[in-house]
Amino acid sequence: MKVPMTSKSNAWRVGVLALGAAFVLVGCGSSVGGDATPSGSSTATNAGTGVAADVPTGYNACKDIPQSVLDSEKLLDRTANDSNVSGGIKWRGCIWVQNDGYGASIRTTNLTVEMVRAKNFPDTREFTIDGRRAISTRQNETRPETACNLNIEMQGGSLEIYLTNPPSAKKTGHLDTCELTRSLAEKVVPTIPAGA
Secondary structure (H helix, E strand, O other), X not given: OOOOOXXXXXXXXXXHHHHHHHHHHHXXXXXXOOOOOOXXXXXXXOOOOOOEOOOOOOOOHHXXXXXXXXXXXXXXXXXXXXXXXXXXXXXXXXXXXXXXXXXXXXXXXXXXXXXXXXXXXXXXXXXXXXXXXXXXXXXXXXXXXXXXXXXXXXXXXXXXXXXXXXXXXXXXXXXXXXHHHHHHHHHHHHHOOOOO
16 A cells, blocks of 8 residues: 655655765765775775775675664664765765754765874864774864764774764754764664674
8 A cells, every 4th residue: 555645754755865965965075085095904905096996895784783773863764875986985875864863874985994084184083982993073164063974994994974963953953963973883883793
């Protein structure tokens, strides 16, 4: 049986599509250039760039994040969000939104923690989550308080969690975006297999 779409559900879908477009634009605009060289990577690399030829394998953010984690954050409406930019940089994953809260993009990328560190983005913080090196940065130059990138070390790249948290978000707009990102990462990272 097909359920008729209401104007509210149409507005929600349009919002999710707009959020996906924003993630692609911001993700592409804030990407790390291909001139940095990851250390210790044994995966195949793109000629001349030092970047792994593909994103890390062994974890698919669209399928491998347990529903219990998504439910605990009230994340809804999974939408694919893959992108490629110059220099062979790639992202593979999905976006979710929290009703009246933040939007989250969770994707594997062939960008490494070292590559992100080398860019010296504002408010760079390094720490460990579940035994993996992690780095959070504020790459949105126009509204740094509303967005946060967090990259967690994986073989041949990282898992990137990117949150947008506008002040108008009733549930989370008053909270620090990088703290929200780290809290989400602390739930997601333990679900990554040890060898990934």
